[in-house]
Amino acid sequence: MEEVESKPVKRRTKDLNLWEKIYIPEIIKGLALTFRNIFRPKFTMEYPEVKFEPPASYRGRPVLVQEESGVERCVACGLCSRVCPALAIEVQAAETELEKERFPEKFEINMIRCIFCGFCEEVCPEEAIVMSKDYELAFFNREDALYGKDKLLVPASELEDRIKFLRQYK
Amino acid sequence: MPNIIIDAKTLEFKKGQTIIEAAQDNGIEIPHFCWHPKLSVSGNCRICLVEVEQMPKLVIACSTIASEGMVVHTKSEKVIAAQNAVMEFLLINHPLDCPICDEAGECKLQDYAYKYSLGESRFVEEKVQKDKRIKLGPNVMFDGERCISCSRCIRFCDEIAKDPELTFVQRGDHVTIRTYPGQEMDNPYSMNTIDICPVGALTSTDFRFKARVWDMSSNKSVCVGCSRGCNTDIWVRNNEILRQTTRYNEKVNSFWMCDHGRLETFKHVNAESRVHYPQIRKDGELVEVGWDEAFSEAVSHLKTFPKDQIAVVGSPFATCEDNFITAKFAKSVLSTGNLDFIRHTNPEFADDILRNEDVTPNTKGAVLSGLVPSQAGLDINGIIKAIKDQKIKALYLIEDDLVQCFPELESSIAKLELLIVHTSNYNSSTNYADIVFPASTYAEKHGTFLNGFGVLQRIRPAVATAELDRALDGMNMSRLDKFGTKFDSWAAGKKNEARPTWKILVSISKALGYKMKYNMAEEVFSDMASSIIELKGIDYDEISESGVQLKVEDNKTVNAG
Numbered sequence A: 001m002e003e004v005e006s007k008p009v010k011r012r013t014k015d016l017n018l019w020e021k022i023y024i025p026e027i028i029k030g031l032a033l034t035f036r037n038i039f040r041p042k043f044t045m046e047y048p049e050v051k052f053e054p055p056a057s058y059r060g061r062p063v064l065v066q067e068e069s070g071v072e073r074c075v076a077c078g079l080c081s082r083v084c085p086a087l088a089i090e091v092q093a094a095e096t097e098l099e100k101e102r103f104p105e106k107f108e109i110n111m112i113r114c115i116f117c118g119f120c121e122e123v124c125p126e127e128a129i130v131m132s133k134d135y136e137l138a139f140f141n142r143e144d145a146l147y148g149k150d151k152l153l154v155p156a157s158e159l160e161d162r163i164k165f166l167r168q169y170k
Numbered sequence B: 001m002p003n004i005i006i007d008a009k010t011l012e013f014k015k016g017q018t019i020i021e022a023a024q025d026n027g028i029e030i031p032h033f034c035w036h037p038k039l040s041v042s043g044n045c046r047i048c049l050v051e052v053e054q055m056p057k058l059v060i061a062c063s064t065i066a067s068e069g070m071v072v073h074t075k076s077e078k079v080i081a082a083q084n085a086v087m088e089f090l091l092i093n094h095p096l097d098c099p100i101c102d103e104a105g106e107c108k109l110q111d112y113a114y115k116y117s118l119g120e121s122r123f124v125e126e127k128v129q130k131d132k133r134i135k136l137g138p139n140v141m142f143d144g145e146r147c148i149s150c151s152r153c154i155r156f157c158d159e160i161a162k163d164p165e166l167t168f169v170q171r172g173d174h175v176t177i178r179t180y181p182g183q184e185m186d187n188p189y190s191m192n193t194i195d196i197c198p199v200g201a202l203t204s205t206d207f208r209f210k211a212r213v214w215d216m217s218s219n220k221s222v223c224v225g226c227s228r229g230c231n232t233d234i235w236v237r238n239n240e241i242l243r244q245t246t247r248y249n250e251k252v253n254s255f256w257m258c259d260h261g262r263l264e265t266f267k268h269v270n271a272e273s274r275v276h277y278p279q280i281r282k283d284g285e286l287v288e289v290g291w292d293e294a295f296s297e298a299v300s301h302l303k304t305f306p307k308d309q310i311a312v313v314g315s316p317f318a319t320c321e322d323n324f325i326t327a328k329f330a331k332s333v334l335s336t337g338n339l340d341f342i343r344h345t346n347p348e349f350a351d352d353i354l355r356n357e358d359v360t361p362n363t364k365g366a367v368l369s370g371l372v373p374s375q376a377g378l379d380i381n382g383i384i385k386a387i388k389d390q391k392i393k394a395l396y397l398i399e400d401d402l403v404q405c406f407p408e409l410e411s412s413i414a415k416l417e418l419l420i421v422h423t424s425n426y427n428s429s430t431n432y433a434d435i436v437f438p439a440s441t442y443a444e445k446h447g448t449f450l451n452g453f454g455v456l457q458r459i460r461p462a463v464a465t466a467e468l469d470r471a472l473d474g475m476n477m478s479r480l481d482k483f484g485t486k487f488d489s490w491a492a493g494k495k496n497e498a499r500p501t502w503k504i505l506v507s508i509s510k511a512l513g514y515k516m517k518y519n520m521a522e523e524v525f526s527d528m529a530s531s532i533i534e535l536k537g538i539d540y541d542e543i544s545e546s547g548v549q550l551k552v553e554d555n556k557t558v559n560a561g
């Protein structure tokens, strides 16, 4: 095996040196940094007046893809629920007359549990659950954090760039 | 015994066994779809190909008879290549429906694809389309595309259910399963085909899409549909029973159970009609009260009757432990010998496969536990007559429905001065009860049943109650049970306020000044084992999962009307 040469680790000294102890020069150094930044271009957003528009790779809250026909793509296989490391997803399947045979009678994501890992999106065999760009999630009680199908279903047309992103990189 | 050499191990086998049987007896797995230990050999799936030295080609292990000195390789290069080829072949027309297929998670095809296939398919053509969602019978749904034509279901109907209903039609890759014209697959054992179908081609209409198998817990129990006492697994999610499946026990039910047992014996556990708290009749209405109030109410009433005016009716639906304490309660605490139970038989239910005429799980056990009248006491017919004649004024009824069994008794029962009932669900008798105690069902307690053939078997809780905790009381737990909190609707399933009959009686006895020192069903059983000769030396560990054959004489109680 090749010898790996270990670099000497740079350690910070424990005590302040004389220069730092004098204090004034350090203050000046700090203020200089502050003033330099005052004149740099600003990138802080005036949220909530101005909203951040995330790129396609962003993982906001997971949503269910709704086809044009109004039907969800989901077949209630429960794989997202199984893979979710935070046990945030509850799926109850039932039978439908549609060709897909099976649909989620109940689909609930507990947004207090969700950690936005995107595993559900990755595991879904139907491209039925995707991470949206919605990051505005604040609740006053636990019940409000339970997102049922009413809040989860989002038309496929609004999720186009995420789906394109997934097809390219997943 | 002759010897066979499998994978360089010398193993004994019984003369006449096939290679696959010899291997299985010695703990070596040879993959198989169509072979089943209790069905005739069909040899159509070809996944059990093995290499036998001196034979020119690979042979199928399920139909090749083992012989002395035979040298078999189950993991040689040739065999592995053949297994991969068979898997590739089976998957050519397979729909890979796993996301919507109920079999997923317990599917042989999935498992073998993982174990015995390299996962590559060269098939680029279009898959064959077949009929899906065909109802073969009231309880079984068929998906033609998922079927791998193993013929297990056909052979089951022919050989075990003795009711030929299914057959193959068409040829080649169009072959599929049909019932004979004008016939349905409605034999009383039809749902066993769901278990033995190696894929998700046959699924249960009752359980269909209710839950993923990996979201449920399963606990080993016994069916309460008749005195066969088929071994079962009770599958529960969120404290609700969703299905009951059969569990292998050669002594009792082999691999099978009947559809009645599978479907009809557990629905009352989750039913709306459950009694949730002890109830006392006040101003003509049953009202919910706490346990202690109900106990003292029962005690104060029971004390007022002379012992010959009291009768106790036990139950063949209750466990041996329940009945042992019931008998003790009647004889020692209430000092009455008017003690018996109602026999439930249905000759039409019986057949010569599994189903018995006695449609209760524990008639023999009830007798063995001492549920018999004393010499001067009244038996069930005497009790009924005495109720009619208003000689019995107080009746203690355990886990049965006297009014439903004897409708002509209704008006006399209404005239009783005291009727105390233990029951899991409201029934015709609770209409007249003065005090109702909510009893745990068979799925909510430990205990033993003695089946009609003298096999003593254990039941174990699968559903938690207010007094029986899933984790603390050793029930198997699913992932959801383990990690759910009280804030998760999927883990906060309802827990009934119910207690096993023996526990309720122990509390009442105590309140009546008679101390019984039992905290667990197991303690009741060890007391039984020391006082009942047939149970001598037996404990819960010995009964274990497959039961113990007792030497009880075949008394007539089992079939007595």
Ligand code: SF4
Pocket (backbone or CB within 6 Å): A073, A074, A075, A076, A077, A078, A079, A080, A081, A091, A120, A123, A124, A125, A126, A127, A128, A129, B099
């Ligand atoms: S993985 Fe996809 S198809 Fe399956 S339940 Fe989740 S969202 Fe539905």
Ligand code: SF4
Pocket (backbone or CB within 6 Å): B094, B095, B096, B097, B098, B099, B101, B102, B103, B104, B105, B107, B108, B109, B110, B146, B198, B199, B200, B201
């Ligand atoms: S039978 Fe097995 S492999 Fe086929 S779809 Fe069902 S689970 Fe998947």
Ligand code: SF4
Pocket (backbone or CB within 6 Å): B146, B147, B148, B149, B150, B151, B152, B153, B154, B177, B196, B197, B198, B199, B201, B202
């Ligand atoms: S339905 Fe199942 S058991 Fe019957 S032949 Fe097809 S795969 Fe075999």
Ligand code: SF4
Pocket (backbone or CB within 6 Å): B223, B224, B225, B226, B227, B228, B229, B230, B253, B257, B258, B259, B260, B261, B262, B354, B355, B356
């Ligand atoms: S034979 Fe009896 S015990 Fe067995 S499954 Fe049927 S009803 Fe239950």
